[in-house]
Amino acid sequence: MSLGGYIIEGGASVSVKYIIGLIADMMTLFGLSGFFTWAFVRRGVEGQAPSDIGISVFAFAVKCFISIAAICLLLVPAFFLHIFVIMVISGQYGVGDSLWNDQKMLAYTASYILNCLWFIPMSILSISSVFMWSLDPFRRFYRAFTSQ
Structure with missing residues (x-):
């Protein structure tokens, strides 16, 4: 099979251009999230060195990016x-x-309520865990949930 001029079959010959293309795609994903995060970070970095910024x-x-990926993984269950x-x-x-199906209103309503009851807390806990870079939000939730 030929993929944009690259031979990808039994021998899986991958060129340098293909690898650079994959790296460029990853940089685009990180770059888009970086573009949106600049608005949040710019106020807290005033007076710092450019490398630190x-x-x-x-x-x-x-x-x-990791938070968005975690939310996408939570969509599967x-x-x-x-x-x-x-x-x-x-x-x-x-x-x-x-x-939605009008003939199964009760089933869909129950499904959306149950999904909200676990998806919203799990998303918040996952995002908090990523930004704190620890599992402490899950531990705190468990302690509060079990009244310990």
Whole structure:
């Protein structure tokens, strides 16, 4: 198979241009999150050296990227919980069932409520954990949840 002039088959011949392209794509992802994080970081870095500012923005961008990836990973169990709740309450999940079906209002309402009850706290805890770079938010939540 030829992929943009690159041969990717049994021998998997990958050129330097392909590797540079992958690195450029990753830099674009980090760059977009860095662009959005500059508004949050710029006030806290006044008076610092330019190299420290660059490191601060890059670290914040990486944390934003990891947070977005964590939320995307949390969407997978949310999707399966949605299907499971609809199947348990209504008895079937068919072709016309995706985001809403007027004939299964109770099942969809219950599915969205249950998804919100676990997805919002897990997202907040995951994002807090990434930005604190520790599992302390999960420990605090567990202690508060179990009244310890």
